[in-house]
Amino acid sequence: MTAIDSGAALPKQRADFIPAFLPIVLALAVLPFVGSPSTWITLTVAGLSMGMMIFIMASGLTLVFGLMDVLNFGHGAFIAVGAYMAALVLAPLLGWTQADSLWSALAALLPAAIVAMAVSAALSIVFERLLIRPVYGQHLKQILVTMGGLIVAEQLLYALFGPQLIALPLPTALRGSIVFADAAVERYRLLAVVVGLIIFVSLILILTRTKIGLLIRAGVENREMVEVLGYRIKRLFIGVFMAGSALAGLGGVMWALYREQVHASVAQELTVLMFIVIIIGGLGSVTGCFIGAILVALVANYAGFLVPKLALVSDILLMVLVLLWRPRGLFPVTSR
Amino acid sequence: MMILSGDTPRSRILSAVLLGVFLALAFAPFLFPGSKPLNVAAKICIFALLVASYDLLLGFTGIVSFAHTMFFGIGAYGVALALFNYGPGWSMIALGIIIALPVTALLALAIGLFSLRVQAIFFSMVTLAVASAFAVLASQLSWLTGGEDGRSFQVPPVLRPGNRLFDGEIFGVAFNGRVVSYYLVFIICVLLFLLLLRIVNSPFGRVLQAIRENPFRAEALGYRIVVHRTLANVIAALIAAAAGALNAIWLHYTGPETSLSFSIMLDILVMVVIGGMGTMYGAVIGAALYILAQNYLQALMGSVSNATASAGVPLVPGLFHPDRWLLWLGILFILSVRFFPSGIVGRLRQGATKA
Numbered sequence: 254m255t256a257i258d259s260g261a262a263l264p265k266q267r268a269d270f271i272p273a274f275l276p277i278v279l280a281l282a283v284l285p286f287v288g289s290p291s292t293w294i295t296l297t298v299a300g301l302s303m304g305m306m307i308f309i310m311a312s313g314l315t316l317v318f319g320l321m322d323v324l325n326f327g328h329g330a331f332i333a334v335g336a337y338m339a340a341l342v343l344a345p346l347l348g349w350t351q352a353d354s355l356w357s358a359l360a361a362l363l364p365a366a367i368v369a370m371a372v373s374a375a376l377s378i379v380f381e382r383l384l385i386r387p388v389y390g391q392h393l394k395q396i397l398v399t400m401g402g403l404i405v406a407e408q409l410l411y412a413l414f415g416p417q418l419i420a421l422p423l424p425t426a427l428r429g430s431i432v433f434a435d436a437a438v439e440r441y442r443l444l445a446v447v448v449g450l451i452i453f454v455s456l457i458l459i460l461t462r463t464k465i466g467l468l469i470r471a472g473v474e475n476r477e478m479v480e481v482l483g484y485r486i487k488r489l490f491i492g493v494f495m496a497g498s499a500l501a502g503l504g505g506v507m508w509a510l511y512r513e514q515v516h517a518s519v520a521q522e523l524t525v526l527m528f529i530v531i532i533i534g535g536l537g538s539v540t541g542c543f544i545g546a547i548l549v550a551l552v553a554n555y556a557g558f559l560v561p562k563l564a565l566v567s568d569i570l571l572m573v574l575v576l577l578w579r580p581r582g583l584f585p586v587t588s589r
Numbered sequence: 590m591m592i593l594s595g596d597t598p599r600s601r602i603l604s605a606v607l608l609g610v611f612l613a614l615a616f617a618p619f620l621f622p623g624s625k626p627l628n629v630a631a632k633i634c635i636f637a638l639l640v641a642s643y644d645l646l647l648g649f650t651g652i653v654s655f656a657h658t659m660f661f662g663i664g665a666y667g668v669a670l671a672l673f674n675y676g677p678g679w680s681m682i683a684l685g686i687i688i689a690l691p692v693t694a695l696l697a698l699a700i701g702l703f704s705l706r707v708q709a710i711f712f713s714m715v716t717l718a719v720a721s722a723f724a725v726l727a728s729q730l731s732w733l734t735g736g737e738d739g740r741s742f743q744v745p746p747v748l749r750p751g752n753r754l755f756d757g758e759i760f761g762v763a764f765n766g767r768v769v770s771y772y773l774v775f776i777i778c779v780l781l782f783l784l785l786l787r788i789v790n791s792p793f794g795r796v797l798q799a800i801r802e803n804p805f806r807a808e809a810l811g812y813r814i815v816v817h818r819t820l821a822n823v824i825a826a827l828i829a830a831a832a833g834a835l836n837a838i839w840l841h842y843t844g845p846e847t848s849l850s851f852s853i854m855l856d857i858l859v860m861v862v863i864g865g866m867g868t869m870y871g872a873v874i875g876a877a878l879y880i881l882a883q884n885y886l887q888a889l890m891g892s893v894s895n896a897t898a899s900a901g902v903p904l905v906p907g908l909f910h911p912d913r914w915l916l917w918l919g920i921l922f923i924l925s926v927r928f929f930p931s932g933i934v935g936r937l938r939q940g941a942t943k944a
Contacts, residue, residue: 397858408915
């Protein structure tokens with residue numbers, strides 16, 4: 254028997270890079286089928302930007318599930334709230350959004366995003382207190398109650414803002430495309446990709462480089478152990494829940510601008526998409542959620558161009574394929 | 590009580606209410622003449638069966654499926670498309686059912702084997718995703734399904750309103766094709782409901798309840814959880830498809846709104862929770878109460894909305910607009926899951942054992 258060397262570093266976890274290559278492989282694999290490289294670039298950027306937006310919305314959902322075993326079927330409500338807040342804030346700022354300057358457009362979008370995130374975070378406290386805490390630890394009731402919460406929130410939005418579609422024109426400076434190697438790339442999509450990357454990198458940095466992040470990751474792996482060490486994981490949970498809902502609100506703003514319309518039905522529409530994404534990524538994994546979102550969006554865009562009929566079910570097919578390969582998703586982090 | 594599989598209502602009030610509902614439904618064409626009451630009665634029968642089959646999943650097996658309307662829709666579309674494409678006839682109804690049931694069984698089996706082996710919460714998410722994709726498919730493949738408009742079709746001559754089974758009247762009501770259709774729906778629903786009662790009181794049903802209470806322990810006793818849950822899913826789906834077929838025959842029409850929409854899924858959830866999960870009888874009570882309320886309370890909401898609007902009260906008209914029916918339903922649903930999880934049947938039984 255060898256003596257245990259207490260000074261030795263912990264064995265490093267082997268990094269798993271295979272899923273990270275999936276989107277790249279996929280993008281390169283469809284290139285011959287698409288034919289022209291410029292169309293391919295347009296499609297790929299469109300897919301990337303859509304994926305970033307879905308990632309922003311879904312990241313909170315997957316973290317909350319990983320940390321507290323709470324699957325919030327009402328997460329989509331915060332997306333809708335964010336979208337309506339954007340419409341509210343941007344309406345009086347019409348002068349700024351109509352101007353040609355990029356800076357004034359961003360100056361209008363920034364308060365919209367901040368208000369949307371703040372309102373979503375504030376409402377999430379109410380949501381958590383009224384709906385999630387009472388049924389904590391009971392999966393069946395949790396699913397039912399949060400689903401009920403989604404319906405009620407959606408209906409309340411209809412009652413407050415009216416059931417009609419609200420048009421939300423994109424700021425003038427963000428309209429149009431940049432031509433790049435013969436490929437037209439819409440400006441707003443580039444912005445979405447940048448924002449998505451910033452959020453992903455900062456989330457990863459927070460999770461891997463800060464004490465809070467360490468606690469969150471530890472809580473995802475083993476909640477009881479963190480509690481035994483004396484940390485109040487409930488508070489941590491509320492914080493993560495608020496942050497996740499705020500991100501959903503931000504995602505709602507971006508989605509509404511992307512579609513140039515606001516309607517509460519996005520809540521249900523996107524809930525399904527978010528579920529597919531976090532299942533593909535592995536419940537609880539932020540990196541998985543990121544890759545899953547990009548995969549889903551790329552597949553949707555390529556399928557929509559190559560075989561439009563298939564696009565209706567492409568995300569389900571993708572989910573089936575991924576789960577056949579890795580039954581717990583790309584990055585299984587939770588033991589549950 | 591052989592016919593009830595030994596599972597009696599176990600409460601005097603509940604027995605009386607159930608008997609009342611049964612008798613009212615059994616003699617509905619004579620007690621409540623007219624086409625609207627008969628429609629309500631048929632809808633109660635169909636939904637009682639649909640909700641009971643859902644209760645097998647939610648109440649007895651303890652898994653939440655959001656794909657129940659999908660199976661309901663497969664049954665409805667199976668019959669509708671067969672009758673629409675090949676003309677009215679009993680053999681076409683049979684053809685529709687013969688196609689719809691295996692499709693249902695295979696799909697339910699695939700979803701179950703695929704998602705139930707990881708954990709129950711996966712199942713809820715996967716069913717939600719699959720059901721919404723199916724609803725999109727049904728509305729997009731309009732060459733087959735008629736898209737958003739759905740398909741209207743002819744039923745066999747015996748079931749048509751113009752048909753008289755015999756001359757003369759019973760209790761002043763002509764015994765026409767509508768009444769024949771109603772009894773077809775009613776009798777099949779009663780038989781399938783008794784079958785469900787039989788299933789949940791069989792050894793198989795006991796295992797399902799054991800899995801619901803403690804999956805770990807049930808597995809330790811040697812029961813394969815995945816197999817039992819998947820089987821329950823298949824049985825529930827088959828019965829939902831049968832209910833869908835009956836719905837199509839009754840309405841002479843199948844479209845996304847009447848058979849696939851998410852609001853039907855929500856209706857089912859509300860009915861099963863209000864009636865009482867895991868009781869089977871709750872399905873009957875829940876469906877009867879809910880459909881009566883839907884048909885008569887929604888009108889009341891409209892009048893509240895109009896009255897407050899003309900009185901100039903802000904916000905209230907919007908909240909009580911008949912289109913906001915789902916809002917109140919959602920609130921009622923959350924409150925009943927939170928404070929009233931055993932539903933009406935559970936409450937009545939509790940009262941009975943105390944007394």
